[in-house]
Amino acid sequence: MKAVTVTPGQKNSLQLREVPLPWVEDVPDGRGVLVKVLRAGIDGTDREINNAEYGTAPPGDHYLIIGHESISFPQHHRGFRSPPGLCAHPHSGSRHL
Numbered sequence: 001m002k003a004v005t006v007t008p009g010q011k012n013s014l015q016l017r018e019v020p021l022p023w024v025e026d027v028p029d030g031r032g033v034l035v036k037v038l039r040a041g042i043d044g045t046d047r048e049i050n051n052a053e054y055g056t057a058p059p060g061d062h063y064l065i066i067g068h069e070s071i072s073f074p075q076h077h078r079g080f081r082s083p084p085g086l087c088a089h090p091h092s093g094s095r096h097l
Ligand SMILES: [Zn+2]
Pocket: 043, 044, 045, 068, 069
């Protein structure tokens, strides 16, 4: 899948990148939710991360997917009940939206 990423700590590293499709088991403790992103935005936090002001890549990765302001549909989850429908603001700061 395509994702907009930055390399944390490297100023102006924003790029469109092909990344592996995430899966719910990628998130510890069965807390993963796979969502289909309908629309995503870039906000001030993303701009600050791209300015290398803060942000870290998830363990084992050298990049961070940005665009945590989004409207999405939950596709798959396990470990808890999730109501059907739209999901706004998936967890931010994660490689796996
Ligand atoms: Zn935000």
